[in-house]
Amino acid sequence: MTPVPATEANIAKAAALLRAGHLVAFPTETVYGLGANARDGAAVARIFEAKGRPRFNPLIVHVHDLGQAEGIALVGEKALHLARAFWPGPLTLVLKRRESSGLSDLVSAGLDTVAVRMPDHPIARALLKAAGFPLAAPSANRSGHVSATIARHVADDLGNRVAMVLDGGPAAHGIESTVLDATGETIVMLRPGAVPAETIEAVLGERIERALEGGVKPLSPGQLESHYAPRASVRLDANRVEAGEALLAFGPDVPPARGPVINLSPSGDLVEAAAGLFAALRALDKSGATSIAVMPIPNHGLGEAINDRLRRAAAPRG
Ligand code: TXA
Ligand code: MG
Numbered sequence: 001m002t003p004v005p006a007t008e009a010n011i012a013k014a015a016a017l018l019r020a021g022h023l024v025a026f027p028t029e030t031v032y033g034l035g036a037n038a039r040d041g042a043a044v045a046r047i048f049e050a051k052g053r054p055r056f057n058p059l060i061v062h063v064h065d066l067g068q069a070e071g072i073a074l075v076g077e078k079a080l081h082l083a084r085a086f087w088p089g090p091l092t093l094v095l096k097r098r099e100s101s102g103l104s105d106l107v108s109a110g111l112d113t114v115a116v117r118m119p120d121h122p123i124a125r126a127l128l129k130a131a132g133f134p135l136a137a138p139s140a141n142r143s144g145h146v147s148a149t150i151a152r153h154v155a156d157d158l159g160n161r162v163a164m165v166l167d168g169g170p171a172a173h174g175i176e177s178t179v180l181d182a183t184g185e186t187i188v189m190l191r192p193g194a195v196p197a198e199t200i201e202a203v204l205g206e207r208i209e210r211a212l213e214g215g216v217k218p219l220s221p222g223q224l225e226s227h228y229a230p231r232a233s234v235r236l237d238a239n240r241v242e243a244g245e246a247l248l249a250f251g252p253d254v255p256p257a258r259g260p261v262i263n264l265s266p267s268g269d270l271v272e273a274a275a276g277l278f279a280a281l282r283a284l285d286k287s288g289a290t291s292i293a294v295m296p297i298p299n300h301g302l303g304e305a306i307n308d309r310l311r312r313a314a315a316p317r318g
Helices: 008-019 041-051 066-072 077-086 122-131 151-161 197-204 221-228 270-286 303-314
Strands: 024-026 033-037 060-062 091-097 113-117 164-167 178-181 188-191 233-235 245-249 261-263 291-294
Touching: 008 024, 008 033, 008 122, 008 164, 024 122, 024 151, 033 041, 033 122, 041 151, 041 270, 066 113, 077 091, 077 197, 151 164, 178 197, 233 303, 245 270, 261 270, 270 291, 270 303
Parallel strands: 024 164, 060 113, 091 178, 233 291, 245 261, 245 291
Antiparallel strands: 024 033, 091 113, 178 188
16 A cells, blocks of 8 residues: 555545554554544554454544543543643543543443544644544554554555555654543552653643553553453353353354344454444343353454453453
């Protein structure tokens, strides 16, 4: 996929591709982002597929303006103060998700929070404006590779997994945004990045906590898990359903079941399955079943991340 110049016409084309559920890589002031419509679950699933990520990490949702941020998340007093000081810019705020956000569940990996950032790059801003919806965008590189800071690297790394790469020259910062948890009273830095902690503290007039202090990562994926572990027990690789069990099905051949059944994809499509996974787990959990039987899911492509998530849900609780 050869990078294209970010002309007005190409930005309009990129917005149309995003609207149709495709992925578009675009420049931001930190690194290039691999963008998808944050409200389209299948499009968000394709981000994980394109990156080859073996697990579902929550992604950053990029917004055009403060109004759009407030439409998807609850921006508290301190968060608003930070947003006014640093947006647009390389600061990401983890906030409570609004029920009415319309965001895909996958974008925040089933959590009730969402990471929001307003990028400061004319092309990113033009694209967000043309699209009219928020964009989920992790760094535009294959999993395990370094973040891309020029369009050529994005194209080399992702090839035809991305529908378009908008060229905006080299990214100014070259490192990712600083990620702050702004859901509580104390602001916690989850990831150091382009805005130094001291600069944030100067604006807030108070110290922020560092999640990385002492070498522990309080919000690493392992610890995020407990936030969305279903209450019901989870039984994997089920080919039949026991009494009292709900069924999380996959594919056309579903065993008979008396309780609630949700089929992640009757046609056996892993992108569709990934897009609906978190909502399905939550719905079956709410059904009151004490156990959820899960049909086998192929372990290739997105199946690897789906199975990773299901194994965590099935693991004994501490
Ligand atoms: O500079 C950047 O931030 C780039 C450009 C493209 O904007 N984006 C980026 O996104 O680095 P990503 O998805 O690779 O990084 C997301 C970071 C991860 O450290 C993730 O754990 C954290 O944000 N994160 C996202 N949502 C979260 C949530 N709800 N709770 C806690 N951490 C979250
Ligand atoms: Mg990254």
